[in-house]
Amino acid sequence: MPKPSPRKSAGRATAKLTQPRLLADENTSHRLISGCRRLVAPFPIVHIAEWQDGSWLGLDDAALLMSCAEAGLVLVAFDRATLPWHAGQVLRAGQNHGGLVLFRRSVRSTHYGHQARLLTEFWADEGHAWDWLNRVVYLPKSTSAS
Amino acid sequence: MSTAYVSGRVPARYERLVARQARAARTSKSDLVARYVIEKSLETEFPGISFRDSLSGREAYLTGHRVAVWEVLAVREETMSVEKTVSHFRWPRVLVARALAYAKAFPEEIRRSRDGETDTAQAPG
Numbered sequence: 001m002p003k004p005s006p007r008k009s010a011g012r013a014t015a016k017l018t019q020p021r022l023l024a025d026e027n028t029s030h031r032l033i034s035g036c037r038r039l040v041a042p043f044p045i046v047h048i049a050e051w052q053d054g055s056w057l058g059l060d061d062a063a064l065l066m067s068c069a070e071a072g073l074v075l076v077a078f079d080r081a082t083l084p085w086h087a088g089q090v091l092r093a094g095q096n097h098g099g100l101v102l103f104r105r106s107v108r109s110t111h112y113g114h115q116a117r118l119l120t121e122f123w124a125d126e127g128h129a130w131d132w133l134n135r136v137v138y139l140p141k142s143t144s145a146s
Numbered sequence: 147m148s149t150a151y152v153s154g155r156v157p158a159r160y161e162r163l164v165a166r167q168a169r170a171a172r173t174s175k176s177d178l179v180a181r182y183v184i185e186k187s188l189e190t191e192f193p194g195i196s197f198r199d200s201l202s203g204r205e206a207y208l209t210g211h212r213v214a215v216w217e218v219l220a221v222r223e224e225t226m227s228v229e230k231t232v233s234h235f236r237w238p239r240v241l242v243a244r245a246l247a248y249a250k251a252f253p254e255e256i257r258r259s260r261d262g263e264t265d266t267a268q269a270p271g
Contacts, residue, residue: 026211026212027212029236080214080217081263082199082200105264109234110234
């Protein structure tokens with residue numbers, strides 16, 4: 001069997017590296033995505049408006065959470081009370097969600113650089129290796145022992 | 147708030163449908179009909195605005211999107227600029243304008259939605 005050309009192998013490796021693991025919800029800005037990619041290239045995040053041609057924009061919370069589980073995506077959003085509540089509802093209904101990363105309310109919606117640093121550092125240090133099914137994490141992480 | 151009486155006749159199948167939905171929502175048929183009248187009339191008055199369930203009750207949001215009206219207002223207040231709000235969401239300007247128009251018309255409702263979503267106790271790590 002002929003060896004794969006180095007060029008093609010490199011292409012496959014890049015595609016694997018850039019396979020999205022994180023889906024940024026619509027209340028985050030595209031600037032978070034570009035901020036993450038400026039810090040870590042390639043960073044495995046995609047904005048919901050860019051994912052599946054934007055067809056997930058119309059999903060309600062529960063449907064989005066379950067779709068993320070099926071696609072192996074962790075949802076990144078701002079901490080609004082209803083989203084984790086819906087995540088709990090999904091679990092109580094015997095379904096799974098793909099994991100949630102929520103920016104705490106102390107993180108301002110427009111502090112894109114701060115959000116990008118929090119997310120890329122957490123992902124590099126811990127998040128990339130986790131089993132995310134039904135897991136919820138708040139950023140910045142609590143400084144108190146839990 | 148003062149209230150007024152609204153009535154109308156509908157084909158029987160819709161009465162049965164509303165009655166079933168009221169039972170599912172654990173509310174009365176008249177309360178559900180009142181909600182439908184209010185929300186549909188507002189959706190007609192403010193094109194592009196719809197309503198959905200949230201922890202603080204029914205919440206106005208942008209039709210076809212996942213963003214609540216109060217979230218658009220919050221970004222507008224942070225940026226102090228409509229243009230920067232448009233850039234934040236990367237939406238057509240008209241969407242931001244619609245959200246802000248609704249927020250201006252119903253400031254108390256929007257404040258309640260915002261408080262309900264953001265004023266609860268801080269989450270653990």
